[in-house]
Amino acid sequence: EADIYQTPRYLVIGTGKKITLECSQTMGHDKMYWYQQDPGMELHLIHYSYGVNSTEKGDLSSESTVSRIRTEHFPLTLESARPSHTSQYLCASSDSRSINSPLHFGNGTRLTVT
């Protein structure tokens, strides 16, 4: 049973549309992350947050933005979707009490921009 929820699971949208990918967790974790993954490739960190009102860009440059107004919610927004944004987006959270806490992932959103 997932403790971190992503919606939608699949999204097909036209170029130029604004989209928001939702991510919520019920574990009270301070740390949350967005990873982007293409088939057969590494998961690349695009955004992370260590708490409310804290957001940072990850190692992979992304045109998306994130917000962290509530501990449990970490949405990702693309203002103007392009075909190059087609990918799988994985949200994750971790417990900040231990430096080696594993990541808890949602089931991902597979985005296709036509």
Add this chain to the structure above:
Amino acid sequence: DQQVKQNSPSLSVQEGRISILNCDYTNSMFDYFLWYKKYPAEGPTFLISISSIKDKNEDGRFTVFLNKSAKHLSLHIVPSQPGDSAVYFCAAIFRTGGFKTIFGAGTRLFVKA
């Protein structure tokens, strides 16, 4: 610049035999190494981890070995079961990197019945 490399995209093993998944890394500052397992249409789930000060960690059928001098770690699954068929990601954390997790590209394991 891949810091965590999984050079085998796929591996096929007979049920009951040992599966060995390999991972190489380039950054000697990594503090922890983890393995995640991913089924289709699901997110990765944590499987097992090892601290950089250890050379082995075991959890049931899963054992991770770390060879720091070679910058190499491996995941052994014994005995392999068809339900183990999934993509396995090697990952690493280093505190000077803000405790971010760096992932390899994954190895798809097929366990044949």
